[in-house]
Amino acid sequence: MEPAEYDLMDAAEERMWWYRALHMRVMDALRRRPGPAGAVLDAGCGTGGLLRRLASLGQPLAGLDFSPQAAARAGAKSGALASAGDANRLPFRDGAFGALTSCDVLCHRAVDPPSAVAEFHRVLAPGGTVVLNLPAYQWLRSTHDERVHNDRRFTAGQGRDLLVQAGFTAIEARYWNAILLPLMILQRKVLRSDEAAKSDVAPFPPWLDAALYGTTVLEHGLARLGLRYPAGGSILLVATRP
Template identity: 80%
Template structure:
């Protein structure tokens, strides 16, 4: 990512509505499908917001981050062991982890999705859980994608096929951030301007707006827990098992 994007992430991820919603979804997935126990790896952990959120799970935590300075921030923030390294070539032993999370990493231009997924498969123990978050729809590509060096976005069907081809089973691929998708389209495709060509979506929101947006995501999450599935959304949450 652009170097100053790490500063924005580090400052915002504990309280910004988007990160809180994402971290809640990932935590739900790990509680529902914890895998065989053991260490949880967050591959592409950024400045450590998700790792910090996972501390109450009372499982050993580890992180991997390409940017060494961000890796140091993640370790300080979460107390986890965080290595600096490449998702395409994980510096870990085979079957070292009981679960692996990776949020908005396979979309990066420096990441080769088949290679990274092969590595995720390799370092997970048999029965281990994989949790991925992916941005949805190439036509939603925006200035923020450019700032964070995203070169691809996904559909649920395409992501499912990609994960299956890496040898994973029991694959779930579900859209989320569905209720706010119309606002995302408005912001990214209708109201965009040339002046915002290098803008980031990570920024302080007025408290009332942040609370409103988070409330929408919380309502959507509650409906999903009741079994409602969404035909579209701004992101895709995937859960799979390494056989």
Template identity: 55%
Template sequence: MQDAAPGAKVNAGRFLRARVPRSGPGPALLSPPHRCRTRAVEAVEYQLMDEAEDGLWWYRALHARVLDVLDPRRAGEPVLDAGCGTGGFLMRLRQARPDRRAVGLEFNPEAAARARAKAGVHVAVGSVNAVPFADSAFGGVVSLDVLCHTAAEPDRALAEFRRVLRPGGLLVLNLPAFQWLYSAHDIRVHTKQRFTAEGVRALLAAAGFSEIRTRYWNSLLFPLMVLQRKVLARGGDSPSDVSLPPPWLNRSLHAATGLERRAAAAGLRFPAGGSVLATAVRA
């Protein structure tokens, strides 16, 4: 995959630059829906993601975590969801923080159209490797399970995120944890790599960010995730983890993430988890 012609423009005021590919979906029964897909991965996966992300326990837990860390002091400044998929977080942000202007960026044109319809905001078609927005355009950048993707170049993407952030602006990343947990799901959704908290911290420091914080989450359910990925669905022909569990199980899993979220708010840090959540500030 490669970027479009450098002169391509996105019709959105002062926003400019090129179009390029990025990602898609992926929820599971017990493992997180890391949205790391190529364009070839398929309209059906975006459709499943679009239908699931409003109610599925993992999306709800992730979106709540991200909303917890967004800086309320910059409430009047726009937020970019870089690699927004079908718009679940954009919709959640508009519902929870109506004072914050939200903008999306998504490679897949069909997913971008779904995101526009779902969230009612502008969604540009473009790449995290060449973000089609002006310097210092945003007070916050959110990118959820995108830098793990085969088409993403983390160093370039982080340089772009820093460029479009205003001084003092906040970057929020979520990424899948632990390369040893790489599985059939990752192959199907074109995940290039999984991360550790230390590795994410090093990437952010090298990109020039400050006030870096990293933490594991989806920790209480982590043993079940390992069972799902490494035992129950370890075969090379296993499908991706895009599936809605029965309502009772969905509620139970979400309750576990809520308990963990409260523990984290009280200061408890977990040594491992299914995901790494990171925040950093543009100096």
């Protein structure tokens, strides 16, 4: 991403509703399917917000980001061992991790999704868990995607196919941010259709941030009761390396 986007991420990811909602879902997935004992890798860790939350699992942590500056920030923020590297060629031995997370990474123009997912499979131990978050729908692409160097968005079926082709099993692929999808469409396709539009990552008024986060909490609670959403702004995938 552009350095300015990393700055925005670093400042916002502890409090902004979007990051808190994403991290809640990743943490819930890992608690449900922790994988074997061992270290957890966040591949594409950015400035370390998720790594900081993963510390509550009490397992050794590692982070990797394409940007050395972002990796340094992530290490300082989380206390994890974070380094610079390429998701297409992970600098780790086979079977090194019990679990792996990767949020909004396969969409980046520098990443080849089949290569990266094959690498995720390689560095996980047998029985290891992978948790991915992907942006949904190519038609929802906006100027924000340009700023963060996103070349592609996905459907749940496309995400599932990537995991199947890499050899993962027990795959869950679920849309989320469903209730807020109409507002997302309005923001991305109507209100911010010009090239001068600001980044989607920004501080929100406290009342609005609380309302948006509360909506995602309600949606997540309904999903845990069994409700499945046919569409959403993002896709969370959970799978096992056999």
